[in-house]
Amino acid sequence: MKHTISVLVENHAGVLARVAGLFARRGFNIDSLAVGVTDDEKISRITIIADGTDYTLEQIEKQLNKLIDVIKVRHFENHELLTRELVLIKIACQPSQRAEVIALAEIVKAKISDITANTMTLELSDSVDRIKNFEELLRPYGIKEVVRTGSIAMQKGGVSMKL
C-alpha cells in the first residue's frame, strides 16, 4: 500500500538524513521524498510517499515521533489530499513537430520551458498520474531526460497542518 506521510521537522542540518535513515532501517521503501522550508523558516516539511503494510506504517509514525527533531507527523488517506509534483521533460523535437507538441502541451497545461533546434523541454505541475500520462504522450518523440521533484501534498479544505 502507498502511504503519504507529512513530517514537520526542525530546520537543522542532518535532520533529513535521520528521517530517511529511519525509513530504510524499518523496512519502508521510499517512493518519493520532497523537502522544503515552511512559512516558518525554522521548520521544514518533508513529504514522503512510501510503500509498506499498515503495521509498518504505524511503527514508522511512532518511530518518527521519537526523533527529537521531528515536531509533527501526519499520515493521510489519498482522498484527503491535494498532491502535486513538478516534472521537466526534454524530448527530441524537429521543427516540423513543434506545432503538434505545443498543442499537446496546451491540452495538459504544460509549459514550454526551453527550446533548441531539435529539442524541446516541457514543464508540468500536476498529480502523479497525469504526469505519468503526459510522459507517455511524449514518449513517441524520443525522451532525452526526465526530472521529477517528488510529490508534495496538502490537505484539501480549510484545515492545515501546523504546530
Place this chain on the structure above:
Amino acid sequence: MAAEKMTAAQAMAMALKAEGITTVFGYPGAAICPFYDELYNAGIRHVLVRHEVNAGHAASGYARMTGKPAVAVATSGPGATNLITAIATAYMDSIPMVLITGQVSSEMIGRDVFQEADITGAAEPFVKHSYLVKDADDIAVVFKNAFYIAGSGRPGPVLIDVPFDIQKTEIEFEYPETVNIRSYKPSVEGNKLQIKRAAAAIAKSERPLICAGGGLFTANAVGLMRELAERANIPVVNTMMGLSSMPASHPLFYGMIGMHGCRAANYAINHCDLLILLGARVGDRAVTAINRLEGATVIHIDVDPAEIGKNLSVNIPVVGDLKNILAGLLTQIENYDHYEWLQQLTGEKESQDKPTVRPKDGCVNPKEFIRMLGKSLPDGTVICADVGQNQIWTCANINLENGRLLTSGGMGTMGYSVPASVGAKAASPNSEVIAICGDGSFQMEFMELATMRQHGIFSKIIVMVNNRLGMVREVQTNMYGDRQIAVALDGSPDFIKLAEAYGIPASRVTDISQAQQAIDALLAAKESYLIEVTVDENEKTIL
C-alpha cells in the same frame, strides 16, 4: 548565574559539574585534549578504561545504579568508533548515557583527514539523539538538552561530538536552568480513562499476571509494582531485563519468561486471562513464550508509545511514567485472592525443578554453583551477567533476594559484565559487585582488570570455563550435526595466573565441594577476587 567567559572545553566540564557528574569513564586522544585539560582543572574523576567500548559499558553500569545519565568520553576517529558497540548496547536496553567525543577541526570535516570519523552518522541508528556541535555558543544548551533527553521519557544514549577548534573557542557560558525542546515532550501522566479501564480489568480477572520488565528500574517503580502484586495477589514473572525486581523467594514470584525462561513462568503467561506488562517491551526472545495468549486481555504500561503493540497486540495501552501510572492504579485496586490460580502456578513451580545432574569428574555443575553463590550473597549485591550459556545459568539460578542484576538483554553483547561491574562499583562502592562471565566473553574484557587495580574499583569476577563459546557450540550440536567449528577456546591463558599478573588473588573450583570455600574467600576479599569454575564443555544451557 551570570555568564562567564571561558573556552567551550571548560564550559563542557562546567556543564558536567552542573549536572552533578563526579565520575566519567574514558580514553583520551589529541582531538579531545582541550576537554581533558579542563577535566583536570575541574577535579572530575576520570576512570581510564583500557578500551573505549568499556568506557561505554562502565557508564552503563554506573547509570543503572544511579538511575541518572552517566558519561563516557573518547577521542575522534577510532576512539569514537570503538564506542559504538557500547552505544548500541545501551540503546537496546534504554540506559541513560551521555557520550562525549572529540572531532577533527570544523574546517577539516568532510576531507577524510587523520582520525576523522562521521560518528554522529555512524551511531545514528543507536542513539536517542546526537549533536555535532558547529557553534561553540551552543555548548551550554546542547549539554543541558543532552542530559535531559538521555534521562527522560524512555532513556537512552545521547552523543555529543565536539570538534577540536570548537573546544578551544572562547564563549560566554551560562548553564540554562530549564529545558524547552518543542519537539520533545515525553508523556508522563497516563491517560486517566485508560488507568480506570486497567483497574476494571484487574477487578474482573480470575487469572491475572504481571510481567515486569527493565522499565520498572528506570522509572524507579519497583516498589509500586510489588505493592500492586501484593495488594491484589497477582503473580509476577520477569523478562530478563526485569530480573531482581522481585525477591526470588517471594511467594508471588514465578521466574523468568522466554526462550531461556522457566516452565512455571511460561506456563503462567500462557494460562493467564489478563497479562499486565510493566515496562517490558517483550522482545522476540521473550515473546516465544507467549503463544497461547489469544483469549487473554493485555494491559501494556510503558513510557514509549512505539513499544505498545509492536511485539504483541494490546487491549489496554497506557502510555506514561510507570511510577505515576502505578500510583494512580493503586488508588483503584482492592484486595483479591486468586487462590486457585496461585495454587495452579505453585504446582508448576514445584514440579519444574529437576534433580541436580552430577557433572563429570573435574567439573562443576554451573547451575549448582550459581545457586550456592546466590544463597551466600549479602543484601544489595549487584550481579553483572555476561552473555552466553553463563548468562542463562546466572539469570535462571542466582535467585537474588535483595540486589540488582545487570546484563545486556537486548543486544546480547559479550564483554559487558566486567566493565559494567566497574561502573556499578564506582557508583555503589559499598555494595558487593560481581561480574559473572564465560571464558570467551572474559577474553573480550579482561583488560579492565588493570582499570580496577589502577582506580581501586574492586568489583569481583567469576569466570565459567568450559573452554568453548558454549552457547554457539550448543547451537552447532543441536542444529548442525555437532560439527563444531570456531567454538573451541584452546590457547586461552590460565585465568588464575592472569588474575595474579594484575595483582588479583584467585582460586579455581573444579569440584562443587570446593565451591563454598571459594565463594567465602571471594566475598571476604577487600579488593578484587577471581574465581574460575571448571565446567563440562558439553554442559547444556537449560535443564
